[in-house]
Amino acid sequence: MDSTATDRFEAGRNRLASLAYRLLGSAADAEDAVQDAFLHWQAADRQRIDVPEAWLTKVTTNLCLDRLRSAQVRRERTVGAWLPEPLLDGDPMLGPADTFEQRESVSLAVLTLMERLSTLERAVYVLREAFAHSHAEIAEILDITESASQQHLHRARRRINDGRRGGGEVDPASARRIVEEFLAAATSGRTERLVALLTDDATAISDGAGGRAQTLLRYDTPERIAAVVRAGFKPTPAKRRFAGGTPALHYALVNGAPAILFVVGDHIVGSALFDIADGKIATMRGIAAPARLARLTAAWRQHGPGTRLVTPW
Structure with a gap:
């Protein structure tokens, strides 16, 4: 493949990765999907492709839908072992963030709510809300009618709205104060x-x-959550050994929301991620699996550190 064709693909790689991340909720899977799209681009008769960006969007979207439909992914997500992979603000994979809808579509809250959607509803929602594709364009990408695209979007919006907690964006200063x-x-x-x-x-x-x-471990009452948090945030020699040292606690923005990162050296060993609604914490996600923190750590090494929080750790 000539350098012009390679350059054309690379010019759109971040957009494709952002699309794939929103569809899959996993940076690692998104990178794999984009690489598969590149292989398709290599093998294609590019002289017959009138609009490469549209062609690549269609290929990437459908590769992601194939992944979502795979037996392994369905099994993992059905048994409740799945969480979205967090990304540090500024990561190009977060993609367009000019509108509220674009920012919200990549929040951990909405990425989790999208698990309620069918694969087609998910694709239509992302293509429309995050990338502003017309229903005619979406119909071409997904091989459906424009009417079907409109119906999928209506159902997706309803299901996302039914699961929302609070309304609108949270003031960054208020969110930080609460955390x-x-x-x-x-x-x-x-x-x-x-x-x-x-x-x-x-x-x-x-x-x-x-x-x-x-x-996943779930706790559903404020009293139970408070007890678990108190035990989890209490420093002990065993926790320091598990972490590989004494963590420094840093404040950061992750997927547009406030977070506490536990950092040993230049490695993130744990994270607490928060959704704020009506001036209080509505959801807290604790993520410490190395595979889920790999890209977050890589971005931290390049762009961190954030504000270090003064704690007894």
């Missing part, structure tokens, strides 16, 4: 203050301190 108050309460043992910072229907989800659990 800092949360951390102060978690490290001081003030569980009553932790409870006060959580919504009444708050949820906490963890991959079991590094993905050792067969399924």
Whole structure:
């Protein structure tokens, strides 16, 4: 393949990766899908491709849908072992962020809610909300009618809206203040203050301190969450040994939302990610599985550190 064709693909790689990430919720899988699209581009009769960007969008989208339909992926997501892979703000894979809809479509909350959608609903939602494709373009990409595209979008929006908690974007300064108050309460043992910072229907989800659990761990009452958080944030020699040292706790923005990152040297060993609604914490996700933190760590090494939080760790 000549350099012009390679350059043309590389010019659109970040856009394709952003599309694939939104569809799959995994940076590693998105990279694989984009590489597969490149192989298709290599093998194609490019003289017969009138609009390469549209062709590559169609190929990448359908490669992602094939992955979502695979037996292995369906099994993993059905048994509850799946979480979106977090990305540090500024990562090009997060893609377009000019509108609220584009920013929201890559939030961990919406990536999780998209698990409620069929594969076609998911594709239509992403192509329309994040990339502003017309229904005519979406129909061509997915080999469906424009009417079907409109119907899939309507159902997808309804299901996403039904699962939303709170409304609109959260003020960054307020979000940071809430997380800092949360951390102060978690490290001081003030569980009553932790409870006060959580919504009444708050949820906490963890991959079991590094993905050792067969399924995700879930906690659904403020009191239970506060107790688990207090135990989890209490430093011990065993936790330091597990982490490979004494973690420094940093504040960062991950997928557009506030997060606490546990960093040893230049390696992220754990993360606490927050969804804020109505001035309180609605969802907390604890992710420590190395595979889920690989790209986050790579970005951290290149662009970090964020603000270091003063804690007893």
